[in-house]
Amino acid sequence: MIIKPWKILSSTCLQGNIRLDRCQLPSGLCIEKPILEYGNWVTVLALTENMEGVLIHQYRHGIQKIILELPGGMVDEGESPSEAARRELLEETGYHSERIVQIGCVSPNPDNHTNLIYSFLALDAKMVAAQRLDATEEINVVLKPLDDLIALAGSGGLLQSMQVSTLFFALVYLKRIA
């Protein structure tokens, strides 16, 4: 079968960055599809020289829970993903790395998100400053040895799928997958 894209018949703004597309499918069927138009995001696995991951606790309103995450955020206007990764790491945790590399890129959800999220690995990360949080952020920093993080993620302790992806990319980069 030749898979064909859908045809957008009309597109209206529902609210802010959410649009509603009326689409015609290859079968002829017409459906309405809400789409989230975000700019790109970054997420960073920062490891100290002792191979401890620099993690954060924060509240997430979609699931209404305080969870363990990797630092990250939005790529600002005029910024490269790499610059955004350094900035978010510094702002959210006070950590900085001279050895930051892009290790992957995925779609948060290709069904309803327009954007991509770039994964970075920051090696030899050091605390160099205090946190500088946005008005909407409350964040606690916590360090965990990489091996503990792998075990924790494997048993469901890293709930955000994009960050589990980042851990996968880091393990590929670090040649930890046999």
Place this chain on the structure above:
Amino acid sequence: MIIKPWKILSSTCLQGNIRLDRCQLPSGLCIEKPILEYGNWVTVLALTENMEGVLIHQYRHGIQKIILELPGGMVDEGESPSEAARRELLEETGYHSERIVQIGCVSPNPDNHTNLIYSFLALDAKMVAAQRLDATEEINVVLKPLDDLIALAGSGGLLQSMQVSTLFFALVYLKRIA
């Protein structure tokens, strides 16, 4: 710092399963937050007895591209995640496995999605039937050796973050992480 949850001041339906919460943050700041209320999802890494992954190509309207994915979908009313995983695998690919295990569970995006996605590994998967697709689906099945899939995912060929997470959980389960 004690991280506190946000207080929902009001909640209105924007469209279908999208609600708009007006929230008061611990700082006192009030913001509007769109939230996607989905039921839970499943995704399945099915491996044949030759350790080939059963993958699919399908169109995804968020990024308007045809991409390589793992099979999966929504957990129906009254169905367990495991039943949904078996059903989606069979419907989308025609493959069935007697050895299907839940290997992980993540949030698609804890910031704006309410639901969870359960990851399954299906071993010794065999083609037993023709596809039975929904009216909105056009899907091609493709087999790839697991090692090729790991390499492909590591270089960005598996774009959906929830499915990269599933691959990570499978590698933990199969003791492939050193």
